[in-house]
Amino acid sequence: MHDDSRPRPRIVSPGTASTPASPGQPPSDATVLFDGKDLANWEQRRRGETLPPVWKVENGYMEVVPGTGGHITKQRFGDVQLHIEWATPAQPSGNSQARGNSGVLIMGLYEVQILDSYDNISYADGQAGAIYGQFPPLVNAARKPGEWQTYDIIFEAPRFDGDELARPAFATVLHNGVLLHHHRELLGPMRHRRVSEYVPHEPELGLLLQGHGNPVRYRKIWARRLDLHHS
Ligand code: MG
Numbered sequence: 001m002h003d004d005s006r007p008r009p010r011i012v013s014p015g016t017a018s019t020p021a022s023p024g025q026p027p028s029d030a031t032v033l034f035d036g037k038d039l040a041n042w043e044q045r046r047r048g049e050t051l052p053p054v055w056k057v058e059n060g061y062m063e064v065v066p067g068t069g070g071h072i073t074k075q076r077f078g079d080v081q082l083h084i085e086w087a088t089p090a091q092p093s094g095n096s097q098a099r100g101n102s103g104v105l106i107m108g109l110y111e112v113q114i115l116d117s118y119d120n121i122s123y124a125d126g127q128a129g130a131i132y133g134q135f136p137p138l139v140n141a142a143r144k145p146g147e148w149q150t151y152d153i154i155f156e157a158p159r160f161d162g163d164e165l166a167r168p169a170f171a172t173v174l175h176n177g178v179l180l181h182h183h184r185e186l187l188g189p190m191r192h193r194r195v196s197e198y199v200p201h202e203p204e205l206g207l208l209l210q211g212h213g214n215p216v217r218y219r220k221i222w223a224r225r226l227d228l229h230h231s
Pocket of ligand 1: 103
């Protein structure tokens with residue numbers, strides 16, 4: 001205790017908060033995945049193919065183009081801290097899962113749902129902030145359509161020992177600063193209408209934003225690499 005020779009934590013400049021009008025600065029050791037200017041860090045994934053990115057970039061945000069595939073980062077991550085800002089269309093259309101649907105698929109596999117969940121009823125494990133198809137968020141912390149919202153996610157990648165799951169994935173999720181999941185053990189990758197199970201994969205994979213037919217916007221996306229288990 002109080003040993004002066006104990007290594008001190010390295011210094012990280014914490015960045016600045018965003019305002020509704022403009023995104024603030026990421027922490028100094030973050031990998032910036034989208035800075036509001038271009039899609040240089042992104043590729044499109046469409047029916048298993050990797051294609052150039054096509055989502056619209058304007059006014060400091062990117063916007064999903066309906067009918068196109070999800071967009072995935074060239075950079076790959078395992079254990080990671082993520083910050084993502086998003087907004088569903090200001091003029092909502094559609095109901096339930098058809099309103100402002102997108103999603104943050106960590107490692108391209110594990111989805112934290114994005115949906116317009118302000119005055120829009122859908123199934124609990126599919127609303128904004130749900131671990132899609134697995135766990136509803138603890139609360140509904142949605143802002144109104146068109147307003148910028150934040151996700152802060154701590155993700156522990158699963159570990160595999162050959163074909164066996166050695167340690168499942170865990171996720172902690174805050175939505176607009178409100179806790180939705182605390183160290184939630186994931187059942188496996190996102191699946192639609194069936195129970196998930198783990199399938200072994202690489203230790204690091206890209207971060208995918210889902211193209212789900214709604215023009216959801218994104219800005220200020222950054223990641224901090226973590227190594228939580230040194231394995
Ligand atoms: Mg989705």
